[in-house]
Amino acid sequence: MYVAVKGGEKAIANAHRLFAAKRRGDAGLPGLSVEQIVNQLSFAVDRVMGEGSLYDRELAAIAIRQAQGDLIEAIFLVRAYRTTLPRFGYSVALETAEMRIARRISATFKDLPGGQMLGPTFDYSHRLIDFALDADAPAEEPARSASGAEEMANIPRVIDLIGADGMMEEDPAPREDGSVGDLTREPLDFPADRDLRLQNLARGDEGFLLALGYSTQRGYARTHPFVGEIRMGEVEVGFFAEELGFEVTVGRVTVTECQMINQFTGSARMKPKFTRGYGLVFGHAERKAMSMSLVDRALRWKELGEEAGAAAQDEEFVLSHSDNIQASGFVEHLKLPHYVDFQAELDLIRTLHRDAETRAEGATNREAAE
Amino acid sequence: MPENMPLTETSEIDARRRAMRTLALAAPEALEAAYAGFAGLPDWHFARRPETGLVMVRGRIGGGGGPFNLGEMSVTRAAVTLATGETGHAYVAGRNQRKAAIAAVFDALWQNAGLRPRIEDEIIAPLGAARDDADRRGAEQAAATRVDFFTLVRGDD
Numbered sequence: 004m005y006v007a008v009k010g011g012e013k014a015i016a017n018a019h020r021l022f023a024a025k026r027r028g029d030a031g032l033p034g035l036s037v038e039q040i041v042n043q044l045s046f047a048v049d050r051v052m053g054e055g056s057l058y059d060r061e062l063a064a065i066a067i068r069q070a071q072g073d074l075i076e077a078i079f080l081v082r083a084y085r086t087t088l089p090r091f092g093y094s095v096a097l098e099t100a101e102m103r104i105a106r107r108i109s110a111t112f113k114d115l116p117g118g119q120m121l122g123p124t125f126d127y128s129h130r131l132i133d134f135a136l137d138a139d140a141p142a143e144e145p146a147r148s149a150s151g152a153e154e155m156a157n158i159p160r161v162i163d164l165i166g167a168d169g170m171m172e173e174d175p176a177p178r179e180d181g182s183v184g185d186l187t188r189e190p191l192d193f194p195a196d197r198d199l200r201l202q203n204l205a206r207g208d209e210g211f212l213l214a215l216g217y218s219t220q221r222g223y224a225r226t227h228p229f230v231g232e233i234r235m236g237e238v239e240v241g242f243f244a245e246e247l248g249f250e251v252t253v254g255r256v257t258v259t260e261c262q263m264i265n266q267f268t269g270s271a272r273m274k275p276k277f278t279r280g281y282g283l284v285f286g287h288a289e290r291k292a293m294s295m296s297l298v299d300r301a302l303r304w305k306e307l308g309e310e311a312g313a314a315a316q317d318e319e320f321v322l323s324h325s326d327n328i329q330a331s332g333f334v335e336h337l338k339l340p341h342y343v344d345f346q347a348e349l350d351l352i353r354t355l356h357r358d359a360e361t362r363a364e365g366a367t368n369r370e371a372a373e
Numbered sequence: 374m375p376e377n378m379p380l381t382e383t384s385e386i387d388a389r390r391r392a393m394r395t396l397a398l399a400a401p402e403a404l405e406a407a408y409a410g411f412a413g414l415p416d417w418h419f420a421r422r423p424e425t426g427l428v429m430v431r432g433r434i435g436g437g438g439g440p441f442n443l444g445e446m447s448v449t450r451a452a453v454t455l456a457t458g459e460t461g462h463a464y465v466a467g468r469n470q471r472k473a474a475i476a477a478v479f480d481a482l483w484q485n486a487g488l489r490p491r492i493e494d495e496i497i498a499p500l501g502a503a504r505d506d507a508d509r510r511g512a513e514q515a516a517a518t519r520v521d522f523f524t525l526v527r528g529d530d
Contacts, residue, residue, distance in 0.1 A: 058430065058446035059467065089426040091448060091464075096431040096440040103508065105515050113522055121518040147513035155512035160436060174438030185429070185442050197434055198441035205432075205443050236515075239394075240446065242428050242464055249386055252394035253428065253448050254466025260436060283432045285444055 026071050040064035049257075049286025050074055054327060055081030056206040058256050058285050075327050082328050093183075095241035095250060099260050099283070102236040103156045110230040111264060117158035118151065122235065161232035162262050162279065171277045172267075193319050200302055200322060205284060207325030209291045215315040216297035223313035224301040228280070231264040235287050259288050263296035270308040278307060392483050392497045396476040397465045399500040407496050408475045417478055420460050421452035423470035449473040459484040
């Protein structure tokens, strides 16, 4: 039960003032600029864009600054902002095969057409804190190689290399009626098709998906995964403008794509072949894209005739709990006044105690009488 | 694209789309400088004032399959009409309304047959060259991180 509670206005105003001072911190230090956050905290920006489900670097940086680095709070701010904007429509589907590659690796093939491009990565670093890092010093100019650079927007997909031999499942065809589910328009309903599942996972909480993906590796819905390919880079976004009558390029987005290759022993309907889990996320977000692809594959158990029983396979469980804004809203609402609810519970416990005491007294009196 | 559309019109649309793409991908500062430096700009007014909204970006299931909704991006659109009558449009990523307005002005100017060569030479060509340079730099930096595998000779003699 909820009741209106009056009072506390002054306390709230002062708390907000105190909080604003906490945000600013030591006034003797320079304040953070949005450009600094965009440039120097790019992974935080990318996470807020992905889970805020709104690609806009500057906006994500403003939200991160306002939220004092609390990324879920920043995601909340971005989600709230998007509800104030009109939607112009849907883009033409991205062609990740035409990505301008910044990084591309495969764990399944060493020598593959186009090669392995490590790009900018945490991998192979020693994870030692660099106490001597001079944040103001310019970075060394990145190395450049003219050889092989011209093909960087035309790197073949790894899965097509084995797909040609019929050993790899094909990409699913669009629905015949051309419809595409959109959970920002209609509430999620179960069972959900793969388009809706992928939309949900793409904006889902990285930590939640990481834990679920990890659980599949530890034996809960084991899918024997291999990273067929991770690619990260820029893709152009096309939009069909009604008033023009043709498609225009509005810009580019950086995305991370993961093709997770999994074993499949075959079924009555299908020959044994490799299957795939798919991950696609805004920005440079490999951990998220990999987790998404593991969970996507686990959720396909029914279609592939596999046994169910693990959390990561439970579509309703996964899709209903992946959104960190919904989740934190419900968890954190517990902080709001529940005085009347609690008073009712307190009265109940008091009554039960009284009843128990009455019974105990009655028993003692009976014993005494006997 | 209707099949009976004359070829010349198709190629004109393609040329306009290429120019609009270059404007959309240009840095806002570069567009500002190009606008400020353009001599003999005709008067213009907004046919549609700049408006920021969202486009739902679609991915493809498995990378090449049917579409799914990945997430939205901010996009700003504008339309301007020149004193000479042409109407230009712009749809550009982000919330920069000046960028959208300037891109729409250049799209309008591009449609003026007399001005088109100037727009192509003075605006589109340098913006396209700047984008190509940046793309080449990015590609060369990625190419420098390409792994050259080599097998160590094993000493089993």
